[in-house]
Amino acid sequence: MSTSSLSPEPCTSDDEQQFTPSPQAEDEEVGTDATKKPRRSRTRSTIKNGEVVLKIKKTRRLKANNRERNRMHHLNSALDELREVLPTLPEDAKLTKIETLRFAHNYIWALSETLRLADQLHGCTTTPMLIQDSPPSPSPSGSSWSCTSPSSSSESLSPASPASSTSDILDYWQPAGRHFHGALNQQNLCVTGTTFI
DNA sequence: TAGGCCATCTGGTCCT
DNA sequence: AGGACCAGATGGCCTA
Numbered sequence: 001m002s003t004s005s006l007s008p009e010p011c012t013s014d015d016e017q018q019f020t021p022s023p024q025a026e027d028e029e030v031g032t033d034a035t036k037k038p039r040r041s042r043t044r045s046t047i048k049n050g051e052v053v054l055k056i057k058k059t060r061r062l063k064a065n066n067r068e069r070n071r072m073h074h075l076n077s078a079l080d081e082l083r084e085v086l087p088t089l090p091e092d093a094k095l096t097k098i099e100t101l102r103f104a105h106n107y108i109w110a111l112s113e114t115l116r117l118a119d120q121l122h123g124c125t126t127t128p129m130l131i132q133d134s135p136p137s138p139s140p141s142g143s144s145w146s147c148t149s150p151s152s153s154s155e156s157l158s159p160a161s162p163a164s165s166t167s168d169i170l171d172y173w174q175p176a177g178r179h180f181h182g183a184l185n186q187q188n189l190c191v192t193g194t195t196f197i
Numbered sequence: 198t199a200g201g202c203c204a205t206c207t208g209g210t211c212c213t
Numbered sequence: 214a215g216g217a218c219c220a221g222a223t224g225g226c227c228t229a
Binding site: 065068069072076096098 | 204206207
Binding site: 068 | 215
């Protein structure tokens, strides 16, 4: 959406230009002996020092902001790629971030479950790929999947009842509160023997 | 107008 | 030291 690219660049006015006149660097013992050497105005040099430090801090901050912005853009484009893979019927109905994640979560589970049922029906001729007995839910560590129901979390989008047939599954993973009826039908999942998609 | 969603900034923490 | 990651804060936009 146009807003992200525009980047109004407010560039914070709050702290960056407060310019506290450098509390006279206690560690700086430059002119103590004051016998030799130039006589360069001490205050002026420390102020200049403060300005430089401030400038460095400012540029660091700006660089960090840029990185953060890019990072979020990458995250968002990954999210967009995920949205494209998810079957939603109203083309213009863009899922929110949280909806996308939960939808994908349920979708993956539904696909796995469909595979499992198909295997049961056809006598295990499909490739055994990542089929779980229960819908995946990210473990707290985030590194692996635990085997708890998707509806175990209070924020789950789906009804609590486990699906027992393909149509049940299709009903199951559709996010509540949004209507994607027709977004996915049996053909979309089409798990026949070896094919899947 | 309130509430939801989002982008961005920011400071802190962890990692390399 | 610098970058990545994270969470809180803030302000803008949109919709019911």
